Amino acid sequence: MANLENMLKWMTDRQGKVSYSMNQRLGPNSYDCSSAVYLALISGGFLPQHTIGNTDSLFGHLEKAGWKQVAPDATGNFPAQRGDIFIWGSRGASSGAAGHTGIFTDNQDTIIHCNYGYNGITSNNHDVIWTVNGCPPITIYRYGQTITAPVKPQAPTQAAGLKPLSGIFYPDRTLAVSKDTNPDDQASPALAHYQAGMAIYYDSYIMANGYAWISYIAASGARRYVAVGPDDGQIDTTWGRGFFN
Structure with a gap:
């Protein structure tokens, strides 16, 4: 069987x-x-x-x-x-x-x-x-199973204050993918990781909880967040290139 x-x-x-x-x-x-x-x-x-x-x-x-x-x-x-x-x-x-x-x-x-x-x-x-x-x-x-009719999607969870900005970010180190903008590894463990040099295509960003985050909709339909630098009041302090700088 x-x-x-x-x-x-x-x-x-x-x-x-x-x-x-x-x-x-x-x-x-x-x-x-x-x-x-x-x-x-x-x-x-x-x-x-x-x-x-x-x-x-x-x-x-x-x-x-x-x-x-x-x-x-x-x-x-x-x-x-x-x-x-x-x-x-x-x-x-x-x-x-x-x-x-x-x-x-x-x-x-x-x-x-x-x-x-x-x-x-x-x-x-x-x-x-x-x-x-x-x-x-x-x-x-x-x-043995198929989905024949479109499923009405639920709106992806989105952090308040998300701002539209499209681009490609290339990290210079390993960066974690998160379901939210909580930097606590225990409360919000990493879902995946981008390695240095990988392309991260994003459609928006947010400054939250001490970090600059880029964000995108994953193939699953869920919104994801990647911290790309500290929120230090500057726009060019990032761990890679392609975001502001």
């Missing part, structure tokens, strides 16, 4: 233990993004043994196995859930380096995927990795 947990277990059992390779992609020591998902699907009982393909053929194999596309809500965001499979790239043109795939491990945009960037199977925040890779087209599949 098909089992999502067995599918996910195949991935987590190899997390941090294998490398990434498009040439030696069938294991046991290395895989690429699509071979890892295919083998996880086989382990979960969703595909017959020895079924293998690439990112582009995955669309058809999933649909034949009973997976349905998850439609975006009215804002264009996908309400992903644990066990959903994502494919980046347009159907018919997503094979090789043109596409990417992996599996959501929770309802908060955490994914597990075999990837070149970390040279193996890792867990990461989908929105951060998606942004770094240029925000490619996304298709999400869910087993």
Whole structure:
């Protein structure tokens, strides 16, 4: 019987233990993004043994196995859930380096995927990795279920005093992503991290709780905040470039 947990277990059992390779992609020591998902699907009982393909053929194999596309809500965001499979790239043109795939491990945009960037199977925040890779087209599949009608979105939580300002910020150090402007790590733990040099696309900013924060709407539809410098009365004291300075 098909089992999502067995599918996910195949991935987590190899997390941090294998490398990434498009040439030696069938294991046991290395895989690429699509071979890892295919083998996880086989382990979960969703595909017959020895079924293998690439990112582009995955669309058809999933649909034949009973997976349905998850439609975006009215804002264009996908309400992903644990066990959903994502494919980046347009159907018919997503094979090789043109596409990417992996599996959501929770309802908060955490994914597990075999990837070149970390040279193996890792867990990461989908929105951060998606942004770094240029925000490619996304298709999400869910087993035996589909959302056919747009869902009326709830307004993202927004801090009072948020000011519109669009741009791209490039941090010079690791910066945390937060759900609010509370700098207390215990009360508001980091949801993900941007590393030095990553592009952070923002649509607004706010000065709050001793820091300058940039803000954006994540692919999940939730508003996120990143502290980019101290609120010291200056406009050019930031930990990177692209915001005011």
